[in-house]
Amino acid sequence: MVEPTVDRRWVVRGLLGVTLGAAMFGYLRPVLGQRRAPHPRPRTLGPLPERSLYRLDASFRSDSGRPFALRELRGKFQVLALIFTRCPSVCPTLVHELLALERAMPAEVSQATGFTLVSIDPSHDTPEALHAYRKKLALDAEHWSLLRGEPEAVRDLSALLGFSYSDTDGMPLAHSKLVTVLDRDGVVIHQQASVGADPDKLVDTILRAL
Amino acid sequence: MGTAKRRARWAMLGVLGALALSGASRPRQVAAHAQEPEPPALRATAVLADAERPPSDAPLGVNQAPQLSIPSGEFLPFYRGKDGSKPVRVEAFRIDARPVTREAFLRFVTDHPRWRRSRIGRLFSEPSYLGDWAGDLELGRAAAGDAVTAVAWFAAKAYCASIGERLPSTVEWERALKVIGPTFTATNGSSASANVAASLWEWTRDFNFLPLADGDVNDSAANLFCGAGARATDASDYGAFLRYSFRSSLKADFALKNLGFRCAVDGT
Numbered sequence: 453m454v455e456p457t458v459d460r461r462w463v464v465r466g467l468l469g470v471t472l473g474a475a476m477f478g479y480l481r482p483v484l485g486q487r488r489a490p491h492p493r494p495r496t497l498g499p500l501p502e503r504s505l506y507r508l509d510a511s512f513r514s515d516s517g518r519p520f521a522l523r524e525l526r527g528k529f530q531v532l533a534l535i536f537t538r539c540p541s542v543c544p545t546l547v548h549e550l551l552a553l554e555r556a557m558p559a560e561v562s563q564a565t566g567f568t569l570v571s572i573d574p575s576h577d578t579p580e581a582l583h584a585y586r587k588k589l590a591l592d593a594e595h596w597s598l599l600r601g602e603p604e605a606v607r608d609l610s611a612l613l614g615f616s617y618s619d620t621d622g623m624p625l626a627h628s629k630l631v632t633v634l635d636r637d638g639v640v641i642h643q644q645a646s647v648g649a650d651p652d653k654l655v656d657t658i659l660r661a662l
Numbered sequence: 663m664g665t666a667k668r669r670a671r672w673a674m675l676g677v678l679g680a681l682a683l684s685g686a687s688r689p690r691q692v693a694a695h696a697q698e699p700e701p702p703a704l705r706a707t708a709v710l711a712d713a714e715r716p717p718s719d720a721p722l723g724v725n726q727a728p729q730l731s732i733p734s735g736e737f738l739p740f741y742r743g744k745d746g747s748k749p750v751r752v753e754a755f756r757i758d759a760r761p762v763t764r765e766a767f768l769r770f771v772t773d774h775p776r777w778r779r780s781r782i783g784r785l786f787s788e789p790s791y792l793g794d795w796a797g798d799l800e801l802g803r804a805a806a807g808d809a810v811t812a813v814a815w816f817a818a819k820a821y822c823a824s825i826g827e828r829l830p831s832t833v834e835w836e837r838a839l840k841v842i843g844p845t846f847t848a849t850n851g852s853s854a855s856a857n858v859a860a861s862l863w864e865w866t867r868d869f870n871f872l873p874l875a876d877g878d879v880n881d882s883a884a885n886l887f888c889g890a891g892a893r894a895t896d897a898s899d900y901g902a903f904l905r906y907s908f909r910s911s912l913k914a915d916f917a918l919k920n921l922g923f924r925c926a927v928d929g930t
Binding site: 502503504505507508607608610611612614615616617618 | 783869
């Protein structure tokens with residue numbers, strides 16, 4: 453009579469163990485799966501949301517010289533800033549702040565985020581000039597898009613962002629340090645007056661929206 | 663060996679239970695997939711995008727209203743740059759003698775459905791767009807010849823483009839007022855003096871023009887506004903101060919009851 457009792461106890465323990473293990477496996481699988489592929493492909497691209505900036509019909513070129521449609525930025529969060537490469541002091545600070553921001557980002561944020569710099573000085577910032585700027589600041593091709601637009605396209609984009617600048621002939625260029633965060637579909641989810649004002653806020657915004 | 667068999671049976675049950683349990687988390691993922699847009703939506707986007715592209719057709723010949731010729735010349739902007747006041751050269755241009763009317767704008771939205779009240783979309787205008795109209799193609803009670811208002815910037819721009827023209831730049835608009843004098847804004851249907859540019863404000867191409875011209879710029883709108891007076895080239899020009907302040911407070915999607923526009927074109 454003793455032997456079967458011991459046997460049954462082991463069976464029950466085994467069963468419990470397997471069941472628990474299975475349950476844990478079942479619950480953890482999504483997490484484990486994510487670790488294997490931390491950044492699943494963005495969802496299938498549906499229609500652009502009504503407020504998506506990517507609905508703007510404006511022509512840009514990348515610093516490699518090819519035509520670039522804003523909707524190509526779709527799929528990743530974008531930290532967007534308007535710059536010009538001969539900017540005396542504001543822009544280098546801005547871009548360096550963005551670089552520092554990128555380095556400080558947790559891996560899951562930085563892999564889901566791109567940086568887009570649009571020149572407000574299209575007469576000077578040719579694709580070649582922007583490409584030289586990319587090299588000078590070592591902005592990697594995977595994360596950084598440098599765009600040159602026709603004056604009209606830049607005016608349209610800046611108007612949508614609420615970004616002010618002057619491009620009147622004979623007056624020096626001037627502009628604000630406004631930084632904008634776009635979600636994966638190009639909808640503005642955050643803006644702040646400058647990166648330096650609150651770098652954590654930029655990262656938190658993306659982290660919360662991931 | 664009976665016990666071994668029994669053990670095997672229990673183990674099998676355990677494995678089955680495990681499989682059943684681990685499967686329990688699957689429905690959640692299925693649900694997540696179900697929420698994703700279906701592939702047909704992708705095709706719909708492409709169609710939508712084409713239909714919504716701003717019109718690029720040739721001038722329609724509408725709104726051949728009288729225009730004023732403004733000769734080329736120098737203009738001293740209201741704001742001085744870092745190096746003090748420098749006049750800006752303004753090339754010759756023509757500008758509508760009066761703001762675009764409701765009637766003319768109705769013709770425009772009739773021909774360009776994309777800019778109708780129900781179609782413009784929240785990226786380009788707030789909901790008050792053409793708010794005093796009775797419908798997409800119905801003007802409502804106000805006179806057809808009155809200036810069209812509650813028009814967002816992109817729609818104003820598209821209107822001018824549709825007749826082969828453009829919005830005037832801020833400097834052009836201000837120079838026109840200086841050259842023509844009070845009558846420039848007198849036709850706005852208001853008795854207010856030209857100095858304050860009447861009770862009707864108007865869009866300019868570069869309404870988001872930044873009056874500060876040194877590389878390092880203060881960020882806040884308050885700084886912009888309060889600093890404005892101190893940078894005026896002519897501090898007594900209160901009207902100009904108001905206009906610049908008002909313009910810099912605008913956002914492109916604003917559709918305000920007292921904000922209209924007129925078009926301009928290069929040349930004489």
